[in-house]
Amino acid sequence: PAERLGHGAVPAMSLADNGLLTAFQQEGMVKHGLIRHSRVEAFARRIIETFAVKTPGSHTPARSLSGGNLQKFILGREILQQPKLLIAAHPTWGVDVGAAAAIHRALIELRDAGAAILVISEDLEELFQISDRIGALSHGRLSPLQPTAATSATDVGRWMAGQFDHPTTTAA
Incomplete structure (x- = not known):
């Protein structure tokens, strides 16, 4: 999202806790109403490693990340849940070329795995490249x-x- 902090992530929360926001059901992070912190941490580490998020670790507050790294974390959080449908609004807005390429690869891999992806973007070059x-x-x-x-x-x-x-x- 264009406004990553506040819409895609909670600024004061750690990356691990931000990972929990949307993935708690699919990743088994909550059992009998209790948070399973080891699974929350493992999921955050998997996002960080898979999407090459530059951060000191999963306990880092979301607000500490650069825009591109936060964008990769948010997208990674959603993609690793293997949704059947992903709506990506301006997925590479404001990120550097390297982050944009990583985001494009991740979207294409998700598509190739059978997901439907709706990309909303003003960047025609991006749309022609990945659609x-x-x-x-x-x-x-x-x-x-x-x-x-x-x-x-x-x-x-x-x-x-x-x-x-x-x-x-x-x-x-």
């Missing part, structure tokens, strides 16, 4: 979804202007 199909919203309407390989930036621009009836625009 199978692409569409645009205009005045509350969604254009027909097209295979990305058969779509140009001009097509997307037309859709953004509300011109959905162009001859190259067909239902996917």
